[in-house]
Amino acid sequence: MKPNKSKQVWLVTCWEFMHFFKWKQELISKLIMIAIAAMVYFWQVVKNDDVTIYQIALTSQSVVLQSSGQFKFEYVDSTALSAYELLQQEDSKYDAVIAIGPKIPSEQQQLILTVNDKQSWHSNLNTEILNQYRQTIAQQLNLQPNQLALLQTPVSISQEYADQAIKSDDEVSDTIAIVMIVLMAVGIFTSFGQLFASITGEKQQRVTEQLYSCISAQSWIDGKILGQLLHAIKAMITAGITGLLGYAFMAVVINEQSLDLAMIDWSFIPWLFIFSLLGIYISTAFIAAVAAAIDDPNHSAKTSMMLLPLVPVALVFMTMDDASGWAMSMLSFLPLTSFVAMPVKMSLIDVPLWHTLLSLVLGIALAAWLRSGAARMFKMGMTMYGKEPSVGMMFKWMIKEPK
Amino acid sequence: MQLLVNQVLKQYATVKAVNHLSFNVNHGEIFALLGPNGAGKSSLVKMLTGFTKPDAGKISVTIDDVEYDAIPNWALGYLPEDRGLYPEKSVIDNICYFAQLNGMTKSEAKEQAAFWLEKFDLSERKSDQLKSLSKGNQQKVQLISAVIHRPQWIILDEPFSGLDPVNQEKVVTFLHELKKLGMTVLLSAHQMAMVEKIADRILLMNKGEAVFYGTLGEITQQLGSNNLVVASYVHAIDQEKITELFPNDDVVQINNTKLQVVCAEKDQLNQVTDKLTKLGALSSIQCQQRDLHQIYIDAIEQHGETSHEA
Numbered sequence: 001m002k003p004n005k006s007k008q009v010w011l012v013t014c015w016e017f018m019h020f021f022k023w024k025q026e027l028i029s030k031l032i033m034i035a036i037a038a039m040v041y042f043w044q045v046v047k048n049d050d051v052t053i054y055q056i057a058l059t060s061q062s063v064v065l066q067s068s069g070q071f072k073f074e075y076v077d078s079t080a081l082s083a084y085e086l087l088q089q090e091d092s093k094y095d096a097v098i099a100i101g102p103k104i105p106s107e108q109q110q111l112i113l114t115v116n117d118k119q120s121w122h123s124n125l126n127t128e129i130l131n132q133y134r135q136t137i138a139q140q141l142n143l144q145p146n147q148l149a150l151l152q153t154p155v156s157i158s159q160e161y162a163d164q165a166i167k168s169d170d171e172v173s174d175t176i177a178i179v180m181i182v183l184m185a186v187g188i189f190t191s192f193g194q195l196f197a198s199i200t201g202e203k204q205q206r207v208t209e210q211l212y213s214c215i216s217a218q219s220w221i222d223g224k225i226l227g228q229l230l231h232a233i234k235a236m237i238t239a240g241i242t243g244l245l246g247y248a249f250m251a252v253v254i255n256e257q258s259l260d261l262a263m264i265d266w267s268f269i270p271w272l273f274i275f276s277l278l279g280i281y282i283s284t285a286f287i288a289a290v291a292a293a294i295d296d297p298n299h300s301a302k303t304s305m306m307l308l309p310l311v312p313v314a315l316v317f318m319t320m321d322d323a324s325g326w327a328m329s330m331l332s333f334l335p336l337t338s339f340v341a342m343p344v345k346m347s348l349i350d351v352p353l354w355h356t357l358l359s360l361v362l363g364i365a366l367a368a369w370l371r372s373g374a375a376r377m378f379k380m381g382m383t384m385y386g387k388e389p390s391v392g393m394m395f396k397w398m399i400k401e402p403k
Numbered sequence: 404m405q406l407l408v409n410q411v412l413k414q415y416a417t418v419k420a421v422n423h424l425s426f427n428v429n430h431g432e433i434f435a436l437l438g439p440n441g442a443g444k445s446s447l448v449k450m451l452t453g454f455t456k457p458d459a460g461k462i463s464v465t466i467d468d469v470e471y472d473a474i475p476n477w478a479l480g481y482l483p484e485d486r487g488l489y490p491e492k493s494v495i496d497n498i499c500y501f502a503q504l505n506g507m508t509k510s511e512a513k514e515q516a517a518f519w520l521e522k523f524d525l526s527e528r529k530s531d532q533l534k535s536l537s538k539g540n541q542q543k544v545q546l547i548s549a550v551i552h553r554p555q556w557i558i559l560d561e562p563f564s565g566l567d568p569v570n571q572e573k574v575v576t577f578l579h580e581l582k583k584l585g586m587t588v589l590l591s592a593h594q595m596a597m598v599e600k601i602a603d604r605i606l607l608m609n610k611g612e613a614v615f616y617g618t619l620g621e622i623t624q625q626l627g628s629n630n631l632v633v634a635s636y637v638h639a640i641d642q643e644k645i646t647e648l649f650p651n652d653d654v655v656q657i658n659n660t661k662l663q664v665v666c667a668e669k670d671q672l673n674q675v676t677d678k679l680t681k682l683g684a685l686s687s688i689q690c691q692q693r694d695l696h697q698i699y700i701d702a703i704e705q706h707g708e709t710s711h712e713a
Contacts, residue, residue, distance in 0.1 A: 210481065213452055215504050
């Protein structure tokens with residue numbers, strides 16, 4: 001019976017994927033993520049449903065504050081007690097005490113806020129007091145609300161660029177670009193670490209000859225790369241979701257703000273996905289070929305070559321400050337670096353569609369050439385034991401299969 | 404269905420691993436490849452499986468009237484000399500993976516795996532991790548992985564190594580069964596007693612060349628007599644006396660107190676024994692038939708001398 005090649009590739013893909021997929025570990029990490037998501041959700045619900053009202057005692061009638069939102073201000077005539085004693089009384093209902101401080105040379109009034117301990121609502125109380133005082137002073141000065149607003153924000157500064165391609169919201173696009181690089185690095189690191197372990201392991205366990213007797217080097221390398229590609233996608237999605245959950249946790253639980261995902265350009269995600277797949281494919285094909293030539297990972301000098309796929313990430317990181325500069329433009333078309341450079345550039349500036357498509361086509365062409373070249377290197381390297389091929393030999397194999 | 408090897412040469416730098424070798428393997432036979440270490444067996448096997456290509460000469464495999472330059476993957480079951488499967492995976496997972504790679508469905512693979520595991524007394528260990536099995540049992544699992552898909556051609560490199568005598572016998576039975584199923588088996592081995600039991604034909608190689616090729620009977624005929632007399636003496640043997648008593652006989656001095664004489668005819672045995680008693684005080688004397696092991700050693704020594712002289 002003649003086996004179907006695509007079925008063989010799929011079998012190797014599944015075998016490779018399942019080799020590194022540990023159910024228990026996956027289940028635990030996903031449960032932790034669900035728990036964080038649930039915590040963020042319930043925190044938001046509970047916070048909206050249950051607003052705590054804080055009772056604030058005012059020890060002087062000259063402090064004029066109106067109850068508002070979560071703060072209830074109440075004048076207390078207890079000159080015999082200090083603010084500290086007022087809070088510490090057994091049946092005290094107060095969460096904070098505001099007293100007048102000593103006069104200072106300017107016209108500014110000084111208030112002393114005494115509380116039991118450090119709590120996050122204190123900053124909200126400060127803001128509330130400042131707002132009420134601002135409005136009182138504005139009324140005393142006969143200022144209209146718009147005049148008050150003008151005083152608070154006297155001028156609005158917006159930055160514009162001669163290069164109109166640069167996206168206006170600099171800070172956000174920079175953050176997205178860095179997130180992009182990090183996600184790509186996660187994918188590349190995951191796939192190349194695992195593929196390296198898998199290939200050198202198979203070589204050391206002497207499975208290669210048995211495998212070669214039933215499957216071609218091309219189908220084998222295709223299956224292995226696809227399996228690792230699936231792992232890289234899983235790792236990138238997991239890292240992306242974990243990052244989002246972390247952001248949500250910080251925003252909602254720690255900072256008590258609402259979750260705002262408006263900064264994410266969802267239309268950009270498919271491009272990121274395509275370039276990531278291309279980049280991971282190129283780097284895993286390269287790693288597969290090099291790893292196949294390594295006889296003993298503990299003593300081989302070629303293990304340093306495994307760091308090469310990180311070079312594009314580092315280059316883009318160094319040049320991304322000038323997204324429309326010549327270096328970034330060159331890197332975004334060069335197939336060895338375009339898979340990182342182009343998506344980063346797209347997140348920073350507006351890129352014409354044909355630039356993106358050309359970069360993609362060049363990348364696919366390189367991936368196709370690497371696929372067959374790597375299979376040749378893979379085949380020769382995997383059947384060599386005892387003596388490692390030289391780098392020169394490896395490049396020769398990349399171009400032509402020896403006898 | 405036939406395998407033809409014609410004047411095949413494989414050279415690594417200046418070393419001729421396989422030197423203009425020719426032979427053929429017929430459909431349904433068990434063909435044994437013999438030779439000392441470095442004889443070129445592995446280089447030959449690598450060319451037959453298509454892992455490498457010959458530098459000169461031709462290999463042709465005909466299957467269903469189609470000619471191939473090596474045994475195609477889909478028609479091959481291969482047990483390599485460098486053994487190994489996935490130690491962390493279970494026995495059944497390992498076998499089913501290779502069966503599926505060879506085109507079987509999962510259910511067929513499981514069914515066949517159960518059949519062969521039963522034959523090798525490994526049914527109860529099927530869910531165990533491969534690494535938990537003894538070396539011999541791991542080898543049996545690898546043997547099953549190589550043939551589970553019932554290929555037309557099977558190449559087994561050292562199938563008996565690492566097995567105890569009981570399991571070696573099991574492998575012999577197993578190979579007979581494969582033959583009955585219509586498979587052609589090409590094996591290399593050093594266990595001559597096993598090869599003698601199962602091989603239909605033999606190719607004895609040394610330094611990349613064929614030393615002998617044919618059935619065991621044909622090889623014996625080529626080598627001359629099959630009868631040996633081995634004599635051991637109390638004291639060292641006198642060289643001059645040996646030349647004097649055995650001027651035309653095939654005599655091999657094993658050491659200074661031990662001698663081996665080949666008798667061309669069986670009826671010469673008494674005459675040879677008489678001559679041997681005249682050489683000195685005997686400690687022992689034995690008449691024996693040359694087995695494949697002896698033929699192998701004699702032939703390799705003889706070929707070594709010839710190629711050295713050449």
